[in-house]
Amino acid sequence: MNWKIWSLKKSPWVFHVNTGACNNCDIEIVNLLTPKFDVERFGIKLVGSPRHADALLVTGVVTRQAAPRLQEAYRQTPKPCVVFAIGACACDTGIFNTGYHVFGPVDKIIKEVDPNAIIAYVPGCPPKPEAMISGVVKALSAL
């Protein structure tokens, strides 16, 4: 196994990017930090800058205004990194598909700047915190 990937899987630090979500996935992500779920037990930690992150948690449809910012945040994340598309909107734009200000699902926007990006999907509206934890674990063990 590539040592970079091996080290990525240990206590991943995540950075949260909202690209036009309804706040639900975001609140549930913050919920992961609080006593009931407490993901810091597993070494998962929310950090304040993409430069410190091993993974991006992207929520929401990517709006026209947010798309270049998401690409910029991705560019600044050290590679290798995993992009998690959290929630139905991030996975495939969900109910907002026909919106005039919607640019498209997260994978499409990320792949424009990096065709080989590692993208994991956690569907749900919003996914339950347990589903998010399970998604992270599954994605990391698949690497």
Next chain:
Amino acid sequence: MNQEELESKLSEIKGKLIAIEHQPHNRIYLPCEAENSYEVNKFLFEDVGLRFVIATGIDSDDCFEILYHYCCDEIGHVVTLKSFIRDRENPVAESIAPFLPGAEWIERETHDILGIEFKNHPDMRRLILADDWPDGVYPLRKGTKRPDSKPSSRPIAQSQSPAGRTIQLSKPIVAVGPFHPLQEEMEFYQLTVDGEKVTDIDVRISYNHRGIEGISESLQFDQVPFLVSRVCGICSASHPLAYVQAVEDIAGVKPPERALYVRTIINELERIHSHILWAGLAGHFIGYDTVFMWAWKYREPVLDLLEEITGNRNNYGNVKVGGCREDIPDELKPKILKEMDKIEKKIDMLIKAVTDDPILHVRLKGVGILSYEDAVRYAVTGPTARASGVAIDVRQDEPYAAYGELDWQVISRPEGDVFAKVVVRLLEVVESIKIVKQAVKKLPAGPIANEVKEIPPGEGVGHAEAPRGETFHYVRSDGGNRPVRHKIRAPSYVNVPSFKASCIGADIADVTITLAAVDPCYSCTERLAAVDRDSKVIHDYEALLQISREKTARIKKELGVPGIKMEDLQIG
């Protein structure tokens, strides 16, 4: 003001109107020509003293319409001024923002989406459309095609600055932006500071604009509640409720009694978890992370209850036109009551902790004051208004669901500072618990939905009290199976712009908590940067949070409170 007074006032301006149309459910429509709209608006706001809610721009076939919605809170009337702009080629209206700053954003938005010019508007920049949105494309005009959706690979544009201001932010700061785990959504504030004092504040939104009003016109009446519950994840009960009430207003249906109680219970549970969530975040902002952890822990049982009732922790999708989708099973009642008892104790503890803490008094009293006059001018709602002495609450002013039959109080405080907002929210949780308990005990038997076959042509208004304030929905139907226009006004839309009144002149250390005190829903200041006027130093959000926390620590020291730990100063 009573009904006769309102009517006699309205008849004074009759000459400027085409008609005065009374509709059932306390709705008054005042059609007029665009030339007279400025004068009538000024009269309604200043002389009659109505509260401005929002304006709706509509592309009708032969003209543009701007609907100015006002509320008369004393008697629960919604007065709508309909202004017709006949010139389709060059639509112009007189701006009402000079005397009503609360209308500034909606006029900018109407310009964005319909291309209506507003004469004498103080600041006609783009509001909700992206920087690279093509000029001259107005998404809500009939027949507008979705523009090319190829993301621009060009560098991220500098945020627009108002004319005459010299804020220039270089690309890395805008883009990298100090994201913070607790700052959920994208919103870009620019604070101009002179030393410690904030001299100007500006905000750029659009990051979160999904065009829901446009999508809504492509969905059927019955599908829209699922869409509008995703306007905001935390208000996911009140938005569909307001929409459904607007459609029920058109169709003239009344849901069965039990459905009204179920709606009440779900909406109050939502308020409880939202207010507790806010209390936790507020604690975090000033460096009390214990409050953050505890508050969010207490909030979990409420989410579990909502999951048991509706099947989802958020986005309940439980209301529909004519009633509710899911019932509250009788065997769940004792559990709800038990959980409410538990939460009540925790909230009592939290209230005592806040009101007895000398540090919080020093830290939050007199900070970020929004005066009564400003609260009226900016047309704010919800706890933001009630903490400034404007005791409006849709649940009381125009009782919907079962609120009229239950015993509870509107909480209001005259001070207008952040402390008042904290107190109002915490005391409202107690009232909400009271409401839930009564509603569960009184839950009448019977069906939970009436069948609604067709939605006739017409227009309707529905409003509901969300945790952050009044959500307001306007729906127009042409007799088909989908709305032809659906206007949504979330409470933060009027609450957020009030920071112009509450932040300017404040210390930089107080800005985070002042901005957070309105509980911005579309936001939380994900991208906050401060520019020092002389040195052009840019403080990022974490630095601001640090400054805020240092001030708390300093106060602790001055008051001689022992035990200032490093954790208090660290960025969480």
